[in-house]
Structures are given as C-alpha cells and as structure tokens.
Amino acid sequence: MHPLPKIPKEEIESRLGRFQDFLQQAGIDGALITQNIDLYYLTGTMQNGVLFVPSSGEPCLYVKKSVERAKFEASVAVEEMGRFKELGEKLKARFRNGKRLGIEMDVLPYGLAMRYLRFFPEAEPVDISFSLRQQRAxxxxxxxxxxxxxxxxxxxxxxxxxxxxxxxxxxxxxxxxxxxxxxxxxxxxxxxxxxxxxxxxxxxxxxxxxxxxxxxxxxxxxxxxxxxxxxxxxxxxxxxxxxxxxxxxxxxxxxxxxxxxxxxxxxxxxxxxxxxxxxxxxxxxxxxxxxxxxxxxxxxxxxxxxxxxxxxxxxxxxxxxxxxxxxxxxxxxxxxxxxxxxxxxxxxxxxxxxxxxxxxxxxxxxxxxxxxxxxxxxxxxxxxxxxxxxxxxxxxxx
Amino acid sequence: MHPLPKIPKEEIESRLGRFQDFLQQAGIDGALITQNIDLYYLTGTMQNGVLFVPSSGEPCLYVKKSVERAKFEASVAVEEMGRFKELGEKLKARFRNGKRLGIEMDVLPYGLAMRYLRFFPEAEPVDISFSLRQQRAxxxxxxxxxxxxxxxxxxxxxxxxxxxxxxxxxxxxxxxxxxxxxxxxxxxxxxxxxxxxxxxxxxxxxxxxxxxxxxxxxxxxxxxxxxxxxxxxxxxxxxxxxxxxxxxxxxxxxxxxxxxxxxxxxxxxxxxxxxxxxxxxxxxxxxxxxxxxxxxxxxxxxxxxxxxxxxxxxxxxxxxxxxxxxxxxxxxxxxxxxxxxxxxxxxxxxxxxxxxxxxxxxxxxxxxxxxxxxxxxxxxxxxxxxxxxxxxxxxxxx
Missing domain, CATH: 3.90.230.10 (Creatinase/methionine aminopeptidase superfamily)
Incomplete structure (x- = not known):
C-alpha cells in the first residue's frame, strides 16, 4: 500500500507480551487502549481505533478509519469498528466475564470513558497508564x-x-x-x-x-x-x-x-x-x-x-x-x-x-x-x- | 509585566455573561472549566489553572502556574490554586449546595474528572462542552x-x-x-x-x-x-x-x-x-x-x-x-x-x-x-x- 518503514513485527509482539505480563500480574482481565501514541506503540499503526488487549490471548484493533491502512501497518489483528453499539458487543464478547478493565485514565476524556464503561457495567475500571508508561520508558x-x-x-x-x-x-x-x-x-x-x-x-x-x-x-x-x-x-x-x-x-x-x-x-x-x-x-x-x-x-x-x-x-x-x-x-x-x-x-x-x-x-x-x-x-x-x-x-x- | 496585546476586558465580560446566561437557562449551578482553550476564551489568559463559573456572581480562576502572568493577563479574579485539597475546599465553598455541575466531558481526562467530582459528591455532572462550543462558534x-x-x-x-x-x-x-x-x-x-x-x-x-x-x-x-x-x-x-x-x-x-x-x-x-x-x-x-x-x-x-x-x-x-x-x-x-x-x-x-x-x-x-x-x-x-x-x-x- 505504501513505502513507509513499519515497526518490526517482533518488536510489536514483544511489547504486547510485556504488557500482557503486566496485566496478569496486576490481576487486570483486559485493557482498552485508545490514545494514538499508546495505540501506535502496541500495534504499529496510528489509525483511528481502539485496541482491546486481553490478559492472555490475541489482542484486536477495532478501526474506524482507515481500516485499509491499519491492516497494512499493524502487527495485530484488525477489524472494522462498525457502529458504536456493535463495537460494544464485540468488546463484551472479548472481555467475557472479566472483573477489572484497564483504561488510560490520564488521557481518555471523561465522556468517552463513560460511553466505553457502559459496555462493562460489572467491571471495575483500573488505570493502566502509569504502568504502560513505565514499560514504554x-x-x-x-x-x-x-x-x-x-x-x-x-x-x-x-x-x-x-x-x-x-x-x-x-x-x-x-x-x-x-x-x-x-x-x-x-x-x-x-x-x-x-x-x-x-x-x-x-x-x-x-x-x-x-x-x-x-x-x-x-x-x-x-x-x-x-x-x-x-x-x-x-x-x-x-x-x-x-x-x-x-x-x-x-x-x-x-x-x-x-x-x-x-x-x-x-x-x-x-x-x-x-x-x-x-x-x-x-x-x-x-x-x-x-x-x-x-x-x-x-x-x-x-x-x-x-x-x-x-x-x-x-x-x-x-x-x-x-x-x-x-x-x-x-x-x-x-x-x-x-x-x-x-x-x-x-x-x-x-x-x-x-x-x-x-x-x-x-x-x-x-x-x-x-x-x-x-x-x-x-x-x-x-x-x-x-x-x-x-x-x-x-x-x-x- | 509584558508587552503582548491582551483580549479587551469588555470582550471577556461579554463572553462570561453569555456563558452564565446559558448556565441559568440550562439549570446548571456552576461550571468547572479546565481546558486551555476554553480557559483562554473565558479569561484572557492560558496559564495552568481551573476556572469556576457560578451561574451568577463572580467567576474565579485558580492558578497553579504562572499566578503572576495570569494576574496580569486575565480579566477575571485570579487566586493561587494551592494544594489540590485546598482547591477542593475553595470550589465547594463557591458551589455552595449546587445540584448540577458543568464540566467539559469531551476533553477533560477521566482520571482528573473523577478527582474533581469527588469534591462534589452530591452534584450531578453535566456536559457543557457542546454549549460552550456553540457560544464560541x-x-x-x-x-x-x-x-x-x-x-x-x-x-x-x-x-x-x-x-x-x-x-x-x-x-x-x-x-x-x-x-x-x-x-x-x-x-x-x-x-x-x-x-x-x-x-x-x-x-x-x-x-x-x-x-x-x-x-x-x-x-x-x-x-x-x-x-x-x-x-x-x-x-x-x-x-x-x-x-x-x-x-x-x-x-x-x-x-x-x-x-x-x-x-x-x-x-x-x-x-x-x-x-x-x-x-x-x-x-x-x-x-x-x-x-x-x-x-x-x-x-x-x-x-x-x-x-x-x-x-x-x-x-x-x-x-x-x-x-x-x-x-x-x-x-x-x-x-x-x-x-x-x-x-x-x-x-x-x-x-x-x-x-x-x-x-x-x-x-x-x-x-x-x-x-x-x-x-x-x-x-x-x-x-x-x-x-x-x-x-x-x-x-x-x-
């Protein structure tokens, strides 16, 4: 699709592996990553979307725009986001009966956070920003x-x-x-x-x-x-x-x-x-x-x-x-x-x-x-x- | 303090007046403004702080840095923010027994919003962003x-x-x-x-x-x-x-x-x-x-x-x-x-x-x-x- 260099696939796999290790150690069942820099760091693409990272198993990037570019650049599975409600169904299915959900509390706007958290009425939101930033350091x-x-x-x-x-x-x-x-x-x-x-x-x-x-x-x-x-x-x-x-x-x-x-x-x-x-x-x-x-x-x-x-x-x-x-x-x-x-x-x-x-x-x-x-x-x-x-x-x- | 042009005082007064009219019409008792652009629009300064706008009466800008510059540039009252807990006391005193508190839900990060909202456990948070943006339009x-x-x-x-x-x-x-x-x-x-x-x-x-x-x-x-x-x-x-x-x-x-x-x-x-x-x-x-x-x-x-x-x-x-x-x-x-x-x-x-x-x-x-x-x-x-x-x-x- 384009000639720009991509982040090596092994690099992304290693980053995701370390992040999942952290989730497991912290007893967090899955994390919803939304900020463009965190998304880029964990996927290799900066397209408009949200990444769900379960504490174990395959992460998935749900993309609004551009799906085509994200599929080309990302080293994780990419799916079309669809309507917001559909995204909710997909995320709920991925989170299963998880109890603790990681979100980026320092950057995710309140209004958007509330919309996402409504998908998981039983879950306790947990801030994963500091830990992800420690990893990125x-x-x-x-x-x-x-x-x-x-x-x-x-x-x-x-x-x-x-x-x-x-x-x-x-x-x-x-x-x-x-x-x-x-x-x-x-x-x-x-x-x-x-x-x-x-x-x-x-x-x-x-x-x-x-x-x-x-x-x-x-x-x-x-x-x-x-x-x-x-x-x-x-x-x-x-x-x-x-x-x-x-x-x-x-x-x-x-x-x-x-x-x-x-x-x-x-x-x-x-x-x-x-x-x-x-x-x-x-x-x-x-x-x-x-x-x-x-x-x-x-x-x-x-x-x-x-x-x-x-x-x-x-x-x-x-x-x-x-x-x-x-x-x-x-x-x-x-x-x-x-x-x-x-x-x-x-x-x-x-x-x-x-x-x-x-x-x-x-x-x-x-x-x-x-x-x-x-x-x-x-x-x-x-x-x-x-x-x-x-x-x-x-x-x-x- | 410096030679930069300031937004005319009457301009700021008119903006605040229109915003307070909106708060009254919407039955919002006060609004907490935090985003740098909204702060600049309503005060004339872009220093690091939060602005409390009651539905009637004097707004106050609580500044962390630089108080000196904010006092020089702003066309509203400026106070030193102090520690976060002290800010809470000041804000509670201003809000009195208000029921509905306006915040910028589209930009204010979730973590920070939760810290502010803890000052007002009885209040219902209301999104004022769209209305403020309509005014600014x-x-x-x-x-x-x-x-x-x-x-x-x-x-x-x-x-x-x-x-x-x-x-x-x-x-x-x-x-x-x-x-x-x-x-x-x-x-x-x-x-x-x-x-x-x-x-x-x-x-x-x-x-x-x-x-x-x-x-x-x-x-x-x-x-x-x-x-x-x-x-x-x-x-x-x-x-x-x-x-x-x-x-x-x-x-x-x-x-x-x-x-x-x-x-x-x-x-x-x-x-x-x-x-x-x-x-x-x-x-x-x-x-x-x-x-x-x-x-x-x-x-x-x-x-x-x-x-x-x-x-x-x-x-x-x-x-x-x-x-x-x-x-x-x-x-x-x-x-x-x-x-x-x-x-x-x-x-x-x-x-x-x-x-x-x-x-x-x-x-x-x-x-x-x-x-x-x-x-x-x-x-x-x-x-x-x-x-x-x-x-x-x-x-x-x-």
Missing part, C-alpha cells in the same frame, strides 16, 4: 536507533547556530530558521505531549528577559511567546549583545523525540550568569556519574538540589521562586513527557534502556535563563549521552 | 479581526506558491517552505484541535497518489506522511508533472486559525480530475448562496451530496469509499475543529458571526485529491469569504 534497540537518528538532526542545528544568530535577529526568526532546517531533514514539526493542556512548538528559543517570562509550561524555561494565546517559547524580541540566548530544542524521527539545550551569547555574559551556567554543567557531570540502573529517579533531583543550595541558587533553579518546575529531567520517546521523571517522590529505580533528558537550568528575572540539557541512555554501566554537541557556551563575536 | 468583531489577519498570512503563501513549486521538489520541501514563510510572519506553528487524538502540522500539502493515501485524520484529504508515526500530510514524495498538488493550509494569528485550500498543477490535469475540481467549485458557489442565518448546518452538506450524486462522484467525495469523511465544512477559531459542523444530523441554524471553512474535495485512489476551500463569515446577508485568493487552479508551466 524502557527502550528497545529499535527505539534507541530512532532516538539516535533524531539526535543527529538536532546536532546539525546546534552546529549551525553561529550562522543563524547575530544582533538584530528576533527570537521568532531564529526559531523559524531552526524549524526550517529541521523540517527539511524530515522533522515532524509537532512534539507530542501526554499531559493535559501541555503543548510545544520546537522548544524554548528565547533570550534575555523574554526567556525569563514565566509560563504555564511545566518546564524550567518559559518564554514570552507570540501572544497571550501562544504564551511560551519564541517571541518577537530582538537578540541582543551580552544576554543569554537559550536554545532548547527537540527533533523527531519516526515518532521518537530527542531534547537538547545549548546556551549562546554574543559577546560576554555577566559573571553571575556565567557562573550559574557552570553550576548547571557541574550538576550535569555529577548526575551523569550517579545515573545507573538501580538508582532511584528522585536521587538525581535531590542531589542537584543539594548542589544548588551549596551555591545559593535555590531561588533560581528550574524557574524563579513561585514559578519553579520541581524536576531535573524527564523521559523522552514517542512523547516528550515520558517516564522516568527525575523528581521528589519518585523512588522507582532507573533501568537499563531508559532514555532521559536532563536539564539543569537557572532563571534570572529580567535577565534570562542559563542552562544545559542532554538526552541520555541508561546503560548497565551508567548514562551514555545520545546528544553530543560541545557543552561549552557558544560564544559569538560582536 | 459565534465570533465577536474582535475575533473576526484576528481571523482576517490570519487570512492575510495564508494569502501571501498562496500568492508565492508558483515560486515554490516545480518538478523535483518534494512535498516535504514544499511544506517546509510554506511553514517557514508563515512562521516568519508570526504564525504559531501549532494548529489546535479539540477532538481526541486529532493533530495537525500545517495542513495537507500532498500530491498525486500520496495525497490519496487514506489516514486516521477526520478530514477529506489524507496524505502519506513521513512515517507510520506521522501518518498524514506531507511525505517525501517528489512533485510531478500533471498531477494534482493539494495545498490545504492553515495560519494562526493571536490564536485564531483560518483554513484554505488551493490546487496546483504543473502542466495539465487529466480531464476527469479537472472536471471534479470544477464540480467542487460549483458546490462552493452553490453553498455560498445558501449559507444564511437560519439555514440548518446540515442543509449545506445535503445539498452538496445531491450535486455530487448528479455528477456520479459519490465514491470520491470527501475521501474514497470506506474512508470518506462525512461533512462539508467546519467552524474555525481558537480550534481548527469548531462548530458549526456541516454534516447530516446537525439541524441547528447558522447564525450571524459564525466562521466556517467549507472544503468540497474529491479523492481518486493512486491519482490524487482535487478540491478547494475557503473560510467564510456568516453575515446577515449571507456568506462573506475571509480568504480571498483566486479560485482558479494554479497552473504552472513545465
């Missing part, structure tokens, strides 16, 4: 390959920043040029996020006071943005000499997202901002050494907080005062906000195959944001950077 | 101004298509160039959609067989896309002589989206495709005449279906056979998939101030998609096009 070699391709794309952009940045260029023009370069390489142009109401265009390409403008975005850098309707990231502000220019950007290859930040300055940074940047680098070096299978997610964040305190930079870490984000890093993959979350309260262990963007940053109101970010793979020997640009500040002559 | 003069700005942006792109299109250029390169041009004008780069699992990058810039590849997207044109993880819109296919090149693109200004489609061909189209394009134009002319306040939304679709039948093009209309979309047009505004929907079953009347993208299209498997789209304002005298490019096929020399 551990990447296969196929997934790591795609992430490494994405990292090459973002690296090319970092390399060409000196050609794009000069006084008089606006944040918007810089963002436009970065997006253009990425897009021609095959970047999707949309960075999927799972959290309700979160969205991202490219990342945070922002400078000086504009970068320090607080936002709703659940991350360390904010950004003035283009309007109150687009209140984050690049604005129309003109890049100026001596201010921190934060280039926090992502790229996407075959659905997989990599995240990286570098800092640029035209001329020289003020001393305290330069020092804060060096603290961010030290934090990165420190947690690079700590990050090994078995270490708790929160330990990296807590260690960073200690180092920040020693430097007296608590007010500035990951946003300013009331607008601080309370984490040090996040998993990346098919979504930008994957597990693990490096934050207090998460005592789960790092596992081999997890991929994490770690991004220590400091915000100085009216002056800017400084910091650095790499994406890392957790290997049995520790963290291995997937992004590979120089970690020095990119200094441009006046 | 009728645009104010402020909103129409923003939409007209967006239309100017997309018009500039249409004008420069002849410079961007030639044999050997890929769909991806063409999309990249269009996005780059729009972005430099201040385009946001993200086209918000309300429907679960729907997303869009730019639109459908697609040619020949690739354009006719069916997708999950709830629209007439599909597109091969870049991968099974990005299965719609522009692909790496090279533009060729004699095939239809569909340029279905959107632009965003101050959050407001306009949608337009034009058809390009290098050399000549085959006769039946050319004829189908002319039928699409005739449908557009016909519904342009019909579209007046008081006419049912579905009437425009049903009339189009009649005309399609007369031409024997039923199999090709709005997608091919099983993969047809069953509508002729959709409202646009802060979201791309607003009301009204021009589709069977919607007997609600058109109203002055509604803004609708009407997009008759025909899909020919292996050969391409032809069609046209304008965005219209419903005035008391009928439809007035907001998009204003020539409706002829854009014919380029070999």
């Amino acid at each position: 551990v990447k296969s070699s196929y997934e790591i390959e795609q992430l490494k391709e994405a990292a090459k794309m973002v690296h090319q952009v970092i390399e060409s920043l000196p050609k794009m940045i000069r006084p008089g260029v606006s944040e918007l023009e810089l963002a436009a040029n970065i997006e253009y370069q990425l897009r021609k390489m095959g970047n999707y142009g949309l960075y999927r996020m799972r959290a309700y109401n979160q969205e991202l265009v490219l990342g945070m390409v922002a400078s000086g006071a504009a970068a320090a403008t607080p936002t709703y975005f659940d991350g360390p850098a904010g950004g003035l943005g283009l309007s109150t309707a687009h209140p984050q990231g690049a604005s129309r502000k003109i890049l100026a000499v001596g201010e921190p220019i934060l280039v926090d950007i992502s790229s996407v290859w075959e659905g997989y997202i990599v995240d990286q930040t570098r800092l640029v300055v035209i001329g020289d940074l003020e001393k305290d901002l330069e020092q804060a940047y060096q603290v961010a680098r030290q934090i990165l070096k420190e947690v690079e050494q700590m990050g090994k299978p078995g270490v708790a997610w929160q330990d990296l964040y807590l260690r960073a907080c200690e180092m920040v305190k020693e430097e007296g930079l608590e007010k500035h870490f990951m946003g300013y005062c009331a607008d601080q984000a309370r984490f040090l890093g996040h998993g990346v993959g098919l979504e930008l906000d994957e597990l693990p979350v490096l934050a207090k309260g998460f005592d789960q262990p790092l596992e081999e195959g997890m991929v994490i963007a770690i991004e220590p940053k400091f915000t100085f109101p009216q002056r800017g944001v400084v910091g650095i970010e790499n994406t890392y793979l957790v290997t049995k020997n520790g963290l291995e950077a997937i992004t590979f640009a120089s970690e020095e500040i990119i200094r441009l002559d006046l | 009728v645009k104010s003069s402020y909103e129409i101004e923003q939409l007209k700005e967006a239309a100017k942006m997309v018009h500039q792109v249409i004008e420069s298509l002849p410079k961007m299109i030639r044999p050997g250029v890929s769909e991806l390169e063409l999309a990249a160039n269009i996005e780059y041009q729009l972005r430099k004008m201040g385009n946001y780069g993200l086209y918000r959609m309300r429907a679960y699992n729907q997303e869009l990058v730019l639109g459908m810039v697609a040619s020949g067989a690739a354009a006719a590849t069916p997708t999950y997207f709830d629209g007439p044109a599909g597109g091969l896309g870049l991968s099974t993880a990005h299965p719609q819109g522009a692909s790496r296919k090279i533009l060729a002589v004699g095939e239809p090149i569909l340029v279905d693109i959107s632009s965003v200004w101050e959050g407001y989206i306009v949608d337009q489609t034009r058809l390009v061909v290098i050399g000549d189209l085959e006769k039946d495709l050319e004829q189908a394009y002319q039928v699409a134009r005739q449908i557009l002319k016909e519904v342009e005449q019909m579209g007046k306040p008081g006419v049912a939304w579905q009437d425009l679709y049903l009339r189009a279906c009649e005309m399609v039948k007369e031409e024997g093009l039923e199999k090709h209309f709005m997608g091919y056979c099983a993969d047809q979309a069953r509508f002729l047009g959709h409202g646009v505004g802060l979201e791309l998939d607003e009301l009204p929907v021009l589709a069977k079953g919607f007997d609600q009347p058109l109203e002055e101030g509604m803004v609708i993208a009407i997009e008759p299209k025909f899909t020919f498997p292996q050969r391409g998609v032809v069609g046209i789209e304008n965005t219209y304002l419903v005035t008391k005298n009928g439809l007035e096009a907001i998009t204003f490019a020539s409706e002829e096929i854009i014919r380029l020399d070999l």
